[in-house]
Amino acid sequence: MKNRTEITLLFTLIFLASLLTANPVIAVEGPQIKPRLVLQITVDQLRGDLPTRYYDRLGGGGFRYLWEKGLVYTNAHHAHANTETIVGHTTLATGTHPALHGMVANVWIDRETGFTTYAIEDPDYRLISSGAGVDTSTEIDHTQRAARSEGRSPARILVSTFSDELKSYTAGQAKVFGVSVKDRGAVALAGHAGKAFWFSKANGEFVSSTYYYNQYPQWVIDWNAEKLVHRYSGKTWELLNDSNSYLFKDSDDRPWETDLAGFGRSFPHQYATSDSKYYTTQLTTSPAGDELTLEFAKTLLLQEKLGQDDITDYLSISFSSTDYVAHLFGPSSLEGEDNILRLDRLLAELFRFIDQQVGLERTLIVLSADHGGPDTPGYLKQLKIPAGYIDPGSWDKQAAIQRLKQQFKINGKLVEKYSPPYLYLNPDVLTDTSIDRQDLEDAIVRELMKFPGISLAVSSSALQAGNLPDTYLYNSVMKSFNAKRSGDIYIVFEPNWFINDFGRLKVASTHGSPWRYDTFVPIVFAGMDIKSAKVSRKIYTVDIAPTLAAYVGIKPPSASVGEILSEIFN
Ligand SMILES: [Zn+2]
Numbered sequence: 001m002k003n004r005t006e007i008t009l010l011f012t013l014i015f016l017a018s019l020l021t022a023n024p025v026i027a028v029e030g031p032q033i034k035p036r037l038v039l040q041i042t043v044d045q046l047r048g049d050l051p052t053r054y055y056d057r058l059g060g061g062g063f064r065y066l067w068e069k070g071l072v073y074t075n076a077h078h079a080h081a082n083t084e085t086i087v088g089h090t091t092l093a094t095g096t097h098p099a100l101h102g103m104v105a106n107v108w109i110d111r112e113t114g115f116t117t118y119a120i121e122d123p124d125y126r127l128i129s130s131g132a133g134v135d136t137s138t139e140i141d142h143t144q145r146a147a148r149s150e151g152r153s154p155a156r157i158l159v160s161t162f163s164d165e166l167k168s169y170t171a172g173q174a175k176v177f178g179v180s181v182k183d184r185g186a187v188a189l190a191g192h193a194g195k196a197f198w199f200s201k202a203n204g205e206f207v208s209s210t211y212y213y214n215q216y217p218q219w220v221i222d223w224n225a226e227k228l229v230h231r232y233s234g235k236t237w238e239l240l241n242d243s244n245s246y247l248f249k250d251s252d253d254r255p256w257e258t259d260l261a262g263f264g265r266s267f268p269h270q271y272a273t274s275d276s277k278y279y280t281t282q283l284t285t286s287p288a289g290d291e292l293t294l295e296f297a298k299t300l301l302l303q304e305k306l307g308q309d310d311i312t313d314y315l316s317i318s319f320s321s322t323d324y325v326a327h328l329f330g331p332s333s334l335e336g337e338d339n340i341l342r343l344d345r346l347l348a349e350l351f352r353f354i355d356q357q358v359g360l361e362r363t364l365i366v367l368s369a370d371h372g373g374p375d376t377p378g379y380l381k382q383l384k385i386p387a388g389y390i391d392p393g394s395w396d397k398q399a400a401i402q403r404l405k406q407q408f409k410i411n412g413k414l415v416e417k418y419s420p421p422y423l424y425l426n427p428d429v430l431t432d433t434s435i436d437r438q439d440l441e442d443a444i445v446r447e448l449m450k451f452p453g454i455s456l457a458v459s460s461s462a463l464q465a466g467n468l469p470d471t472y473l474y475n476s477v478m479k480s481f482n483a484k485r486s487g488d489i490y491i492v493f494e495p496n497w498f499i500n501d502f503g504r505l506k507v508a509s510t511h512g513s514p515w516r517y518d519t520f521v522p523i524v525f526a527g528m529d530i531k532s533a534k535v536s537r538k539i540y541t542v543d544i545a546p547t548l549a550a551y552v553g554i555k556p557p558s559a560s561v562g563e564i565l566s567e568i569f570n
Pocket of ligand 1: 044045084085086323370371
């Protein structure tokens, strides 16, 4: 017979086991103490490897605070194919794919009007400031130039955002704001119910539209009147540290880098004087854009009293400089490296400020990116890695078009427009009942696949029919497919091959593909009671919004398909 101690031990074990089976799952519910502030930081084009690439060169309190104290997901990706800015920001905001949230591209052709449409343009809601619309003579962002109205709103976002849900849960009492240099970086995350501010290159001020306000709060007028924007006039963007300490110290002036209006390809980069045509554009293509964004966001937090009571508030800050710097110089450049080091310093300043004003232990921070980005073909070719620019304008398309027109007895034009990633066909051809649409699109796909550099072409008819191979590329294109908004044929180029033509500007690199360098982003949670950990299982950016909702204890956004990242409750 077993002795008494052994029997007691056995019963204790059975008792403990019964406790465990009674609570078999991780509790997915809000914390005892709710955050006073949710701070969602998006760094435009911050590819997942960039913060740790320069880890030894970082200061303290910025990325190091996040990576050392935070919950870091090291294998996080966007799941959709068209890795563009409004697409990624809206995915981060809504926890769902473009197929459902509807922002399938920065621009698309509206099937009802036939016009190329910028995702957040809205003639019903003009800008509050006059002279703040897009100056088409100097605008380098070709998506902005596509807009036919200067008005902006989130009206085309088809589903709710985390910030909408927060506002709704609190009977409108939660304060919700989005700030960015880019209008689309601010609008998506502020959602339908919040308020957004962005930087106007035309008038050099942070602006908003009548969707959000009839008139500006006084503090916005005062901030703009201070003209902080002038402080870079005639100055230079210099290296933060000794040039010998940089990874890219030997590759400053490279032939593929873009010299924007005298800003140059090497340090120090000379800002024009503030009365010059391209002055404000140069601010956005350098760390200055992020510095101004932070200054505005800090004033907003103080003036709007965010995080000061027990109702959870929300502030989204999207930093745009990393994107513009990568477009002009590439992520693997001295400019790209210095920009990350300066962003790191800004993040440290932001976290110090939040700690003073709200307390990091009462703030839930999440940082991610709207997409990653490719290296420049010039940089890759030096390393013998295949890469290059694609110019569809140089393709000999006529023979293919003639074959198709003959086969399907088409008299008029076949192709309406190519607006990456979509090829749009002439709507008259598509509505011609004598032509089988699926047959025509299949034939176009076969012709397209003969062109160099094209990895995959897939038609909307095929996507709608849904009978496609279960592969990574098809699945990511499917997640980008919205029947009412997507174009007729989706084109994917081979890895590291892309179009670098921004209309009138040739740039060093362009994102937008389903390849891993474009989908890979950091996801880090910090603050509150978050425990430091590194998690390497694959997760997706759609997981962020439902995780925020679960943490705060509110319902997920309306079309959220992401998983709750349960490590946040560990
Ligand atoms: Zn972007």
